[in-house]
Amino acid sequence: MQATTASDLFSAPRFRPGVQLIQEHNGLTIDYREQSCSVVADMQGSLQAFADSLKLGDATIAELKRRHADLSPEIDGLIEEFDRLGLLTESAFPAPRGCLSGEEFYHRIRKFAAETIERKSKSRFYQGLRDRTLPRSALIGYALEYFYIVREAPGLIAPALGHAEPVKVQKLLQGFLASELNHDEMLRQSLHAVSIRTDNLDYLVPLPATFALCASLGVYARQHPLSFKALLFLFEQPGVSFHVELADYCRETGIPEGFWRPIARHASINDEFDHDDISLTLLSGIDAVSPEEQLTVKKHVMLAIETMVLQENQIFNYYGRQPVVKPRIFA
Template sequence: MTASLPRRPVFRPGVALHMEPREVDLTYRGGGCLIELDEATADQARDLLSALRLGGSTREELKSQYRDLEVETILGQLDAQGLLTDSPGAAPSGFTGGQAYRRARRRYLTTMAKAGEFYPRQLSERLFQGTAAQTELIGYAIEYYHVVAHCPRVLAPALAQADDHKSMMMLREFYQSEMNHDRMLIRSLSTLGIDPVKSALLPLPSTFAMMSSLGVLAATFPLGLKAALFVLEEPQPEFNESFVKNCKRLDLPDAFIAPIAQHSDVNEGESHDDISADLFDRIEYVSPEEMQEIEKAVSDMAEQLAAAGQEITDWYGAERRLRLRTP
């Protein structure tokens, strides 16, 4: 834990510190903690917390100054709550928004290249080989529906945390562009007698994980959300073309194929994958700590995407008859 603690710890922007004689209330983005003070060391504890509000002191300086406290333990507990970061002047280096986005893309490509080792049974490979089963194609449409239907809901919290007016408008336009796209998928599925609105369907675990991760990022780490969006919006023209060919090979009706192809064309035509790059272009500085968390968010989303490619094949392709996931 010691090695991972900030060298010059300071409370993150937005942490509220309310001190009482025997307790201190720390709040941050709807969370935080309540610290009960020991009478013998209460004054030092309050001084330490005040010093963390100002920042600038190293851990060693804090330990030397507050000898009656277990400073390292206190810092570890505060850091575990996500309340600490490094004082700005202590950051050894940083990144522009453009640099951060390019690092995020490289992490995405690296993760996807390695993901095949853990998820070798990909729907994309079966599409390219022309061996996908009809149930897998329908299953893909169902999972696609879940993503499109839930995307606006999980994005909404990010609108309240936009950095500036321009970024807020960019997020709002993206949000609005995603609204009602689920109707295209509903039209597609209805041609096969499937209505996910009237008869609720459950998403696969990986699909649920992707939407849940986006929701958590939107509410707690907007930078991570901005980076992860391109993972789901990345154009896949070869995949889409192969999907249509396999649908026609298996005599699925045009009314099923057309809305799915139309939605893919809309995403590509409106350059939805540019949303991450455009948002990061407006960011002047990304700290090394934030960069690490951004790369984690992108890796996580990429791994879930790869898992979805295999889960669709494993669940929907396991039987000749379509298996629906119902509550």
């Protein structure tokens, strides 16, 4: 998987209004909203000139590297760190300029997600199912991590109900939350079929990437509803070909039907409730999405996709090497 670069984040980065630059004897201090960071540099003049360019926001990243050649090798890293600290915004939005309707934004974010997945990730897990090289232990590990996400889903969705939304949107979110209740019981049956103890699964500790996916969704539900609405399709989109390959793999490798059937059943319930379209349904009620909000959501979508790829790798590295799967239960 390719790492996210500064050019993935911005076309022409600019310091946000209110950012203050304070020149120090060995670099710069950057103040913003009662918090600050310091950048130490041997080439103080070059650093100051680069910061001045970011104040103007009049150059693309390629132009910044040409303009500040002495600092060129450091520019990507500086931009990524400034963005992580919330110091940057976009000053050059691609055509068409301005706001998009929620529905148009949905279609663009779906296209962006598809392009990002195609460019940055190839599913080792799906390929392993297709060519029958997937370790049995990795498949059981996948079910354990999937169980954790499904069990946590209602609690992650619930914070979204705390926002002032139109009644129609509130009803949609309430229905979505209700449709996710108790689905973990199906996954308990699946894990029981492959001799995993299920009486203590409430103490299951997820892999770091699984926890990160859940935590980010919960944070967006509480703090950035637009990202929450836009990201749901990544978690809910049906994978018909995936579940066909899963069933075939299990049949051919002797894994009981009681394992894969509940997983497929859960996916079919998602289809029955049109969960794949939940993002479209929620976003269609939004009249306008600003250019900066579009950029923010794109970053969150890219981060979610990268975390999902990382989750696959962690499942392979942790569970895939075990001769007998041991759930991460440390109580």
